[in-house]
Structures are given as C-alpha cells and as structure tokens.
Amino acid sequence: MSSSNASSETTRRNLLKGLVATSAALAAVPVFAGKEHVHHNHHQANNYKELIRISNECAQHGDECIDHCIELFKTGDVSLARCAETVNEMIVMCRALAKMATYDSPQVKAVAKICRDVCQTCADECGKHADTHSNCKACEQSCLECIKEINKLV
Template identity: 35%
Template sequence: METAVRGMLNTYPADLGGVDADAMARCIEECIACAQACTACADACLSEGMVGDLTKCIRTDMDCADICTATAAVLSRHTGYDANITRAIVAACQIACQACADECERHAGVHEHCRLCAEACRTCAQACAELQDRLG
C-alpha cells in the first residue's frame, strides 16, 4: 500500500540524489508518528496527578516532537539537497528519540502513554539509523 509520503516521493520530478526512497519514506513516516506520540504523551503527563515528577519527561517529549517534526520537513524537501544538513538532522533526531525513549521508559510501568511513546521513539530512532546508513 502506497502511503501519502511514498506517493509524494514517487512523484518528485527530479532524482532524489541517490537516496534510498524506501528508507527516506520510512524515516519521514516514523518521524511524523513519533512527533504525534511525543506530543500526546507530554499532554497526558500534564494531566497526571503527580505532574511535578514528570517534568523531565514532558520536556524531553516536547523536544523530541519538535526535532521529529523538523526532521520530517527537511527530509521532505529535495530541491537544493544538502547531504551534510540531512545527515546532521537525522543524527540529531536519532539522539533525541533515544533520549526520549529512555526517559519515557522510566515511567512506562506506571503510565501507559509513556510506554507507547517510548516504543514510537525507539522505532523512529531505528528508522533514522537505517537512513543514516544509506546516506553515506
């Protein structure tokens, strides 16, 4: 099944600069999914009774969501492609996702939203790592 992301990549009128389109699409899709999970997790944390205990989790969620959103946007643009910028933002996204997954995992036994967020972050970090391997 072709997703909207894959469809857009397939219709791009120029060459993607030798970047693996499947790895690129998966990374964009996982960044979008992770940004949503992190945003929802931060919001859910704000609704918890002991919100003060979740301050670092909320901050990490929000940072990760912003970085994932920016990464998806940069990866979606190919005109004037700059491999150095692409490598840097994908690496930053992988680091943010790993940090967020680790933080959410600390609360996963108590808060289901943190468990689900950690899972989304780990999946996104893996997609970023796979794309990094293909960027060279």
C-alpha cells in the same frame, strides 16, 4: 503557606507556564503556515518515505504524552516533568526531520543524527515511566522505532 510549599507551588506554576507556552507555540505553527499545501506526485521519488512516516508518528505519540503530562500537572503531580521536557524536544526534532526529509534536504543525515540522540534521551526518560503510564510506553516505543529507522540512513 510554608516556604517549601511556596517554592513547590512556584516550581509547578513555572513548569505549567512553560509547557503551556511551548504547546501554544507548537499549535500556532499551522496557523501561520497558511493553507495546507496541495499535494502532488512530485514527491513520489522521495527516498525518505518511511523515515517521514515514522518520525511524524513519533511526534504524534509525543503530543499524546505531553497531553497526559499536562493532565497530571493540573493535579499537582510533577513526577513527569523531566519526561515532558525530553518529549517536547523530541517532538520538535522529529517534525523538523520529517519536514527536511519531505523536501529531500541535503541536510537530512545531519539532522537525523541529532534527532537520533534526542529520541534516545526521550526513550530513556519515558522508559522510566512505561510500566505505569501507557502514553510514556507508546512514546518510548515510537522513539526506539525512529532510532532504528535513522540508523538505516546514517
């Protein structure tokens, strides 16, 4: 094996390890959270219902995009590596924003501003692949919708 092939294999291996570790960590969160909270009507007055819905939807599209990236990585195609990195960041921020908005945190606007920047970076990266990967297109569109909703708030 030549040195460049070994280096490429190491890079792919490290990328896969990182994505698997990140995915495992994100998947484990509900396990540690315990039983699902029984929902009551005490959140009915929440002013962030649409923001919560859109940011959760954005994270869901991100999960689907990551699944697609991982399948490509398994074949040795790492062309979406940067895309996967930005999507992972977006998923974390959108879920954090949705949680904080659910609890009507006084920090929602501050988190929303950061989330908007992260979503823009993700949309820019996914947009590069939107013509050839439907998951990237869906993720890009969700990020743009999330940005639009955040702009109504901040």
